[in-house]
């Protein structure tokens with residue numbers, strides 16, 4: 454038999470999707486499954502984007518330029534500028550989702566074995582992107598006890614070696630909901646300047662902030678280290694357009710851009726029709742975001758209130774994105790999550806959660822934690838947490 458590559462063999466399974474076959478079995482049994490495992494919002498896509506797709510008047514669905522349509526990049530730059538984020542059209546390459554932007558970023562700056570420091574827990578696919586590009590993830594552990602705040606800058610600095618190429622942050626964070634302060638971002642900027650590293654910031658949840666005085670500080674505004682900064686963004690969550698598969702990579706560094714362009718040219722172009730939808734989406738009225746954010750804020754508050762009612766559960770209030778990590782009174786969240794789907798129901802209902810170990814790269818971390826996505830309406834969230842509560846009682850009596 455021809456063999457599989459080491460890279461492919463070592464590629465981790467997605468902790469978000471790996472239990473899907475068990476969810477299918479639960480559904481075949483007629484059980485309703487509350488999906489708390491995946492960040493697929495139930496929020497409607499803005500009307501302007503849907504209309505733009507309906508009105509498409511093309512006779513050929515052609516390739517777009519590899520960097521994406523210029524008209525879209527111009528409008529996107531204006532979108533950032535309206536938020537006082539320093540981006541020009543020539544700083545942007547449109548990608549097939551934020552996922553491709555992350556892959557291009559790692560492919561551009563790392564050689565096999567180069568190290569990327571990432572605060573953990575982190576978005577599980579960072580593992581997969583690092584594996585694909587043969588980069589090594591070096592985790593810096595943040596903990597549930599202090600709301601997953603960035604560990605001290607000295608802790609981060611201790612991990613820097615001659616192989617370190619970048620620090621990768623997600624702001625606000627998936628799976629923690631942690632929002633970096635301007636001071637923390639500036640501390641990281643000082644560190645990357647001192648050691649001449651890249652700072653990659655995944656800002657795909659930049660709009661999803663819920664507390665009055667919180668503001669998002671973009672790495673694109675770090676004037677002093679502009680050449681070291683790469684921002685990743687996406688329309689998936691902003692406009693609830695996950696299926697459009699459109700994102701972007703943004704940087705002021707021309708060498709990075711010209712190298713990313715080679716990868717972009719090799720995959721020819723980002724999706725054509727979806728870029729038309731995304732260009733139109735930029736005209737989405739502010740009222741859409743006001744409604745969406747207020748909906749998520751009340752979902753967050755509901756979820757945290759309900760989780761705090763369960764004995765033995767530890768959870769911190771996320772400041773942004775739409776996830777939280779919950780520590781459960783169990784030993785093995787993988788087994789528990791599978792048992793929920795395979796062997797448990799409360800009046801025909803069960804829940805699917807994402808075991809959190811897959812969001813860590815340090816072995817043994819997160820074993821009793823799960824990631825919960827608050828992408829369901831409040832009524833369903835309350836029912837889902839109630840199922841979780843009753844399930845924990847049964848599971849711990851077993």
Ligand SMILES: Cc1ncc(COP(=O)(O)O)c(C=O)c1O
Nearest residue numbers: 550551552576627657687689700
């Ligand atoms: C933190 C983070 N980065 C990147 C992505 C990928 O987004 P996209 O759908 O744009 O590929 C996701 C998707 O859930 C995410 O949560």
